[in-house]
Amino acid sequence: MTRVAVLKGGRSLERQVSRRSGARVEDALERRGHEVVAIDAGAELVELLRETAPEICFVALHGRDGEDGTVQELLEILALPYTGSGVSACVRCADKVLAKYLMRDAGIPTPDFYAFSETAFQELGAGSALPAIEERLAYPIVVKPASQGSALGIKFARTASDVPSALVAAFSYDSKVLLERHVAGRDLAVSVLEGSDGPVALPIVEARPREEDFYDFEARYEIGRTAFICPAELSDELTDRAHALALEVFALFGCSGFARIDLMLSEPDGDLFVLEINTVPGLTETSLLPQAAEAAGISFDELIARILDRAAIHAVAH
Template sequence: MARALVAYGGRSLEREVSTRSGQQAAKALRTLGHAVDVVDVGADFVDVVQRAQPDFVFIALHGVGGEDGTVQDLLEILQVPYTGSDALASAICLDKHTFKSLCELRGVATPQWHSFTKQAFADYGAGKTLDALWQQFDGRMVVKPARQGSSFGLSVVQERAQLGGAVLGAMSYDDRVLLERFVPGRELAVTVLGPADAPEPLPPVEIVMADEYYSFQAHYEIGSSEVRLAGLSDAVDARVRAVAADAYRAAGCRDFARVDIRLEDETPWVLEINTIPGLTETGPTPLAAEHAGLSFPQLIERISARVVGG
């Protein structure tokens, strides 16, 4: 068996959830027979990796610093294998502007969108475009930071008077803001395993919540949302899995990721990819694995297979 170092925590807004994901992963890796150390990622991360000399690092970090290629770049310099997507795919997927541009280039269906930077808003009069954007999106849109996870800074805007405040709120999290057509319908999540050239989508799950959008609370707190098997018709299920696989392939993901989708009638629209989805007990990824016949340790084994075998 291998020596594994589980990296979790960090300094992102998703630190608490990352810690829970890492603890779950470490427990499963021990169940699989690996020798496991853990590290709460901080300024001593490189020192810890060099002292531990792991065969691989299991990355359970979420959000900025963990899913954006930062840690992945360091591990590539240190020549230590790690789970999950490489630095480039990680950076692409965390940046919604870049990811949605790639979707359009590769023909992956994603809702109509625009974005601008804080500098454009402050120095070049981007605020004067909000009326035109409101008309383009038929009076309903989603405003969110370009580089955040778990719906931090996200607003569903239903009145023109709310738009300016939503933009400023998103800018408090990032210097680029994404404005996207609101897609009515069902909130789906498709976990995908394997390499980019042979993606394996697991059964789609649905997130049902009182709130209209998948908030941070709904992501991770027991009782704040219901996560269940989507129960789609065979034709729609195949369509949803196919578009999730297309997005995973286009971004160059590997090992695992979660593709978030809105299903409008029977049309799936890709919203984003989480390259290190939550591994908490209430999350969509463990549930999808369960419906695919995988226990949690078996899921962790699949995620780690490339680096353990390599």
């Protein structure tokens, strides 16, 4: 039996998803006989961690703080082992702009993009560069904030007149935004789980909108509007390619424990592009990593046990 603190909730816009992930993790840990302390990651986080003195922290926080390295940094300072990736991997993955530059430099396929800060628009006249960008990326252009998840702040601009409002929406989430080439095709998620023999890619999940309006992708996140197919119906060759790409990305970013890599499969040419890396993917009843694990014959309780097994302190000596 181990005393485990489950960190959930927090200040992020994905707070509610995190509360559901956390609650499910707590149940799984209790069924395994662990002593579980649930902690909502707020102003008292450090104090509560000191008081409860857990042996391990299970980070079930999504988005800001929990996925961007902030909480991980605190856990390093407190010398508490924690699940998932270390600080530096979280920092690299949580910032989509940084992640895309790293992938581009490493030769990992990711959709073409340009990134701007709010100050570039306000103080350097970046707005005048938009026509050149629009010409290079071609419409529709995907406009998204550098951080966030669950499709928050993402807009598909179909024409030049859609761009300003899409930028305003993205800037309301983050002071850095991406303008990205739209990939027409299929939405795939590859989960990676690290075992004692190293990271393994799990069966691929395809998110398929039930309706044919590909631009209204926010609707995909509404219950019932998206079908999740696992394993995705792909040729062995494509499955192998997607698995290899996800493992390459997991290693490049220095991820630990588990992660979910979101890809687009372009059609009809069959090219794969990495959109982003989630270091704390959802763990709710409807989340993709648990579905992928299930398809690989790994129950939710077993999945959580394996993630807990890999918990660590990542810092090299200071």
